[in-house]
Amino acid sequence: MPTKTQQDIDRYARDLNPEVYTSVYGGTKATTEKRHDVLFHDYPDPDLLRRTAGEVKQHTLENLDTYLPKAEAALKANGAQVHFAADGDAANRIILEIMKANGAKSMVKSKSMVSEETGLGHFLEDNGMKCLETDLGEFIIQIDHDHPSHIVKPIAHKNRRDIAKSFEREGLGDYNDDPATITRRAREFLRGKYFEADVGLTGANFVSAESGRLAIVTNEGNARFCMAATPIHIGIVGIEKLIPHDRDLALFTSLIGRSGTGQHLTVYTQFINGPRRFGQPDGPEQMHVVFVDNKRTEVLASNCREILRCIRCGACLNVCPVYRQASGHAYRSVYPGPVGAVLSPLLAGTRFPELADLPKASSLCGACNEVCPVNIPIPDLLLRLRDKAKTEHAGRAMKGTPPMGMYGLLASQPHAWRAAMTMGAAMNLTPNAVMNIIPPAAAWNSCRQLPKWRGGKFRHWMKERGKN
Amino acid sequence: MQDDRELVMSRIREALAPLKERAQYPEYDPELPVCRAHPEFADDWELFSHKMKQVNGTPLKGLDALGQWLAQQGFKLGYCDPALVETVRAHPAFAGITLETTFERSRVDDYTFGITQASGAIAETGSIVLKDSETSSRLGALAPWTHIAILKRARLYPDSITAISHFGDDPSIIWATGPSKTADVEGILIEGVHGPGVQVCCLLD
Numbered sequence: 001m002p003t004k005t006q007q008d009i010d011r012y013a014r015d016l017n018p019e020v021y022t023s024v025y026g027g028t029k030a031t032t033e034k035r036h037d038v039l040f041h042d043y044p045d046p047d048l049l050r051r052t053a054g055e056v057k058q059h060t061l062e063n064l065d066t067y068l069p070k071a072e073a074a075l076k077a078n079g080a081q082v083h084f085a086a087d088g089d090a091a092n093r094i095i096l097e098i099m100k101a102n103g104a105k106s107m108v109k110s111k112s113m114v115s116e117e118t119g120l121g122h123f124l125e126d127n128g129m130k131c132l133e134t135d136l137g138e139f140i141i142q143i144d145h146d147h148p149s150h151i152v153k154p155i156a157h158k159n160r161r162d163i164a165k166s167f168e169r170e171g172l173g174d175y176n177d178d179p180a181t182i183t184r185r186a187r188e189f190l191r192g193k194y195f196e197a198d199v200g201l202t203g204a205n206f207v208s209a210e211s212g213r214l215a216i217v218t219n220e221g222n223a224r225f226c227m228a229a230t231p232i233h234i235g236i237v238g239i240e241k242l243i244p245h246d247r248d249l250a251l252f253t254s255l256i257g258r259s260g261t262g263q264h265l266t267v268y269t270q271f272i273n274g275p276r277r278f279g280q281p282d283g284p285e286q287m288h289v290v291f292v293d294n295k296r297t298e299v300l301a302s303n304c305r306e307i308l309r310c311i312r313c314g315a316c317l318n319v320c321p322v323y324r325q326a327s328g329h330a331y332r333s334v335y336p337g338p339v340g341a342v343l344s345p346l347l348a349g350t351r352f353p354e355l356a357d358l359p360k361a362s363s364l365c366g367a368c369n370e371v372c373p374v375n376i377p378i379p380d381l382l383l384r385l386r387d388k389a390k391t392e393h394a395g396r397a398m399k400g401t402p403p404m405g406m407y408g409l410l411a412s413q414p415h416a417w418r419a420a421m422t423m424g425a426a427m428n429l430t431p432n433a434v435m436n437i438i439p440p441a442a443a444w445n446s447c448r449q450l451p452k453w454r455g456g457k458f459r460h461w462m463k464e465r466g467k468n
Numbered sequence: 469m470q471d472d473r474e475l476v477m478s479r480i481r482e483a484l485a486p487l488k489e490r491a492q493y494p495e496y497d498p499e500l501p502v503c504r505a506h507p508e509f510a511d512d513w514e515l516f517s518h519k520m521k522q523v524n525g526t527p528l529k530g531l532d533a534l535g536q537w538l539a540q541q542g543f544k545l546g547y548c549d550p551a552l553v554e555t556v557r558a559h560p561a562f563a564g565i566t567l568e569t570t571f572e573r574s575r576v577d578d579y580t581f582g583i584t585q586a587s588g589a590i591a592e593t594g595s596i597v598l599k600d601s602e603t604s605s606r607l608g609a610l611a612p613w614t615h616i617a618i619l620k621r622a623r624l625y626p627d628s629i630t631a632i633s634h635f636g637d638d639p640s641i642i643w644a645t646g647p648s649k650t651a652d653v654e655g656i657l658i659e660g661v662h663g664p665g666v667q668v669c670c671l672l673d
Contacts, residue, residue, distance in 0.1 A: 267645050300480065
């Protein structure tokens with residue numbers, strides 16, 4: 001099949017299954033509206049919360065050399081063991097070592113985006129360990145050998161019929177696409193697995209440097225179950241998750257629930273900084289925290305460090321016109337949507353050119369910045385990355401871009417411009433077949449309809465105006 | 469990996485070295501995350517009840533109210549915090565219901581409910597606070613379909629800031645806001661995923 005357009009995201013959106021489009025579009029739109037309602041209902045000036053939270057995070061990032069050792073010391077003082085991983089492979093190896101050292105064979109895990117980055121699940125399975133996702137969406141992703149398409153709602157691209165088929169295939173009961181039945185079956189299946197597992201793994205949404213507390217939010221209670229049934233808790237945490245004080249947690253837990261899902265608070269909001277307390281019969285005897293760099297320090301050194309403020313709420317995905325049309329898999333990386341268009345190419349390191357087209361997947365409308373709970377100037381960062389791609393001649397970023405030389409020549413010569421304006425009207429009479437001879441025009445044409453030519457009117461109007 | 473610690477720390481220092489100035493911490497009003505006031509509610513319990521109902525929780529005032537609610541449930545066996553069991557058993561509503569004070573993992577599905585102490589509650593969000601030091605069993609508060617938290621009025625905090633100021637040195641604190649839920653399947657709300665499908669908070673004066 002001839003390539004109609006060379007831009008991967010355009011092509012993905014064009015070929016998207018209409019059912020997926022409906023799931024993604026409906027889900028994101030509803031969540032965006034809920035977010036708006038709950039924020040404005042609760043706060044006279046929600047913008048002030050966003051701006052403040054952004055400043056708190058920026059301050060923390062720019063003082064990470066102080067805050068990270070502080071969090072480490074607080075965790076150690078509380079009996080937790082702290083590890084550092086320079087990259088994803090190191091993080092995976094550390095976790096495998098913890099398991100081996102304790103004779104552990106199986107892990108139940110709750111949602112963690114950084115573990116998606118490191119490919120932890122596959123790594124453990126390859127090394128003879130069992131690793132089971134417990135978040136309902138992530139569990140379905142795991143049994144389908146799929147990838148999450150949304151940071152908060154990993155199966156935004158699936159509907160209940162897809163899920164019912166997967167459950168039937170996995171022997172979790174006869175075909176039944178009632179969401180309540182699906183959920184109940186997952187509850188029953190996973191319940192026994194928590195008790196069989198040796199290790200419970202969680203991510204962390206925030207880490208207070210003051211107390212070392214990992215703030216972990218879930219709605220399903222799976223992270224809590226991982227920490228109630230297993231003897232070892234491992235928290236895998238990106239080094240950018242820090243905030244200075246416990247009191248800042250009030251601001252951030254208020255924002256993450258409201259921004260992500262339109263809730264005042266997520267159902268289970270946990271604050272953990274050590275193994276279980278003496279006398280508590282359930283819960284881990286060991287707590288390990290693995291702080292992961294995995295190119296975050298490169299981002300910190302770049303002119304896009306603001307992206308490290310991100311708290312992974314997914315609000316920018318939900319509001320983004322490109323995400324709504326293209327869905328998450330179009331971004332070909334762990335982080336989709338506007339945040340992904342910035343973060344994914346940066347975290348790719350030397351593979352930057354492979355993802356250098358992502359910053360172009362934006363109309364720069366600014367909606368992502370408006371909804372961001374930490375006020376990240378995403379459109380500015382997209383422009384900085386476009387510039388980087390151009391400067392570094394990252395081929396992928398140039399695909400489907402018409403050469404601007406002709407336009408430059410026209411626009412700088414008044415006579416040529418005037419002639420082009422007059423000639424432009426002829427385009428209305430030009431059949432598309434003729435247009436498609438020029439490759440960039442063909443690419444553009446394949447996904448869009450050229451509006452009727454209406455050029456030249458302004459000049460005409462100016463001329464007439466001068467007469468009166 | 470000790471080497472990785474040094475490597476990560478040195479990368480951070482190198483990344484930050486070129487910054488001429490570092491962003492200041494914004495000294496914001498601690499009340500900033502507090503929601504709009506609700507003068508329509510007589511006290512924090514009224515506000516808490518309203519907020520808890522909004523997330524499909526069940527607030528009940530006093531043991532009699534709990535008794536009436538229990539009578540409709542047909543419960544037979546549940547887990548109960550040893551510190552609460554005498555108070556609870558003394559109430560006629562519990563006649564005929566077996567209360568066990570240790571949570572046996574092998575019988576996880578036999579317990580239809582769990583009764584534990586709440587270390588606190590947050591009025592403006594309808595959340596209950598559970599702490600390792602005061603929750604008798606993490607599983608008792610999590611695994612049964614129904615969780616009943618017993619709250620003393622003095623522990624009802626107006627907002628999350630106040631709840632945070634009472635963290636103390638407990639290594640595990642959770643705020644539970646309504647029943648466990650998901651909207652992963654087509655955005656449809658389903659309650660009782662891994663945790664309780666019914667979340668009750670009973671206030672004792």
